[in-house]
Amino acid sequence: MAKPDKVGAVTEIANRFQNSSAAVLTEYRGLTVAQLTTLRRSLGAGSTYAVVKNTLTKRAARDAGFTELEDLLTGPTAIAFISGDPVAAAKGLRDFSRANPLLVIKGGVLDGRPLSAAEIGRIADLESREVLLAKLAGAMKGNLTKAAGLFQATLSQVARLVAALVDKRSTQEGSLPVQDEPAPESAEPTQDEPAPESAEPTQDTAPIS
Numbered sequence: 001m002a003k004p005d006k007v008g009a010v011t012e013i014a015n016r017f018q019n020s021s022a023a024v025l026t027e028y029r030g031l032t033v034a035q036l037t038t039l040r041r042s043l044g045a046g047s048t049y050a051v052v053k054n055t056l057t058k059r060a061a062r063d064a065g066f067t068e069l070e071d072l073l074t075g076p077t078a079i080a081f082i083s084g085d086p087v088a089a090a091k092g093l094r095d096f097s098r099a100n101p102l103l104v105i106k107g108g109v110l111d112g113r114p115l116s117a118a119e120i121g122r123i124a125d126l127e128s129r130e131v132l133l134a135k136l137a138g139a140m141k142g143n144l145t146k147a148a149g150l151f152q153a154t155l156s157q158v159a160r161l162v163a164a165l166v167d168k169r170s171t172q173e174g175s176l177p178v179q180d181e182p183a184p185e186s187a188e189p190t191q192d193e194p195a196p197e198s199a200e201p202t203q204d205t206a207p208i209s
Contacts, residue, residue, distance in 0.1 A: 006056060013052060013060035016079075017109070022086040024093055024108035024120060025069060029076045031102050036078075039103065042092035046084030052077055068114040072106045079108075086110055090124035 017023055028036065028051070040049045054073040061069040082089040097103040105117045115123075 009053075009056050010060045010063065013057055014063040016048075016050075016081045017060065017064035017066060020081040020083055022082040022089065022108060022110040022115075024080040024082070024090070024115075025072045025106045026078050026080065026093070027075045027104040027106060028078045029102060029104075031100065035100055039092075039096050039100075042096050043080055043082065044084045044088045044092060047080060047082045047089050049078055049080045052079055065112075066109055066114065069107070069109065087123055087126050090120050094121060094124040 031039075036049070043049060054077055057077065057079070058070045058073050061067065061073070080089060080093060093103075093105055097105055105120055107117050108115050108120060110123070
């Protein structure tokens with residue numbers, strides 16, 4: 001490949017890293033063309049699955065600010081660049097790898113944060129973005145302004161919102177209502193308390209019996 005072509009390939013891969021909501025690195029050794037086609041379809045709309053050269057991808061990862069991915073770029077590598085729902089794509093990769101053990105999920109990035117293979121598996125266990133947002137919108141008790149903002153949030157922002165909501169509910173459920181404090185005792189003397197000493201009774205004041 002001529003040098004200008006290599007530069008162009010590096011730039012294209014770096015742009016894919018930067019413009020995708022998530023990217024998952026895999027090893028596809030031994031998979032057939034038909035299996036790879038099935039895998040691409042399982043990722044959902046807006047996602048692509050591309051076989052890449054490790055040397056060029058390492059340079060692209062550095063250019064995109066993902067130096068943590070360099071150690072994963074060994075062996076036959078293909079990358080799922082995800083522009084749609086990261087949860088749906090992660091489920092597709094996990095399910096395909098269970099049925100086809102030759103596909104090895106090595107790691108990736110989500111919203112600029114590096115992910116291990118185990119973390120990608122945990123994302124695959126989440127509910128879909130649509131279900132999660134629907135539950136959050138319902139929890140907002142009809143606040144349309146907040147609900148509309150959620151639909152523009154990234155997956156990591158939604159996860160933080162979920163954690164905050166859980167903490168808030170736990171705090172509310174763990175606190176007991178405080179009983180009203182009893183009214184202060186009247187200053188009037190009772191039978192159990194002696195009246196304060198006063199001057200000698202006058203003709204207009206009867207002594208206390």
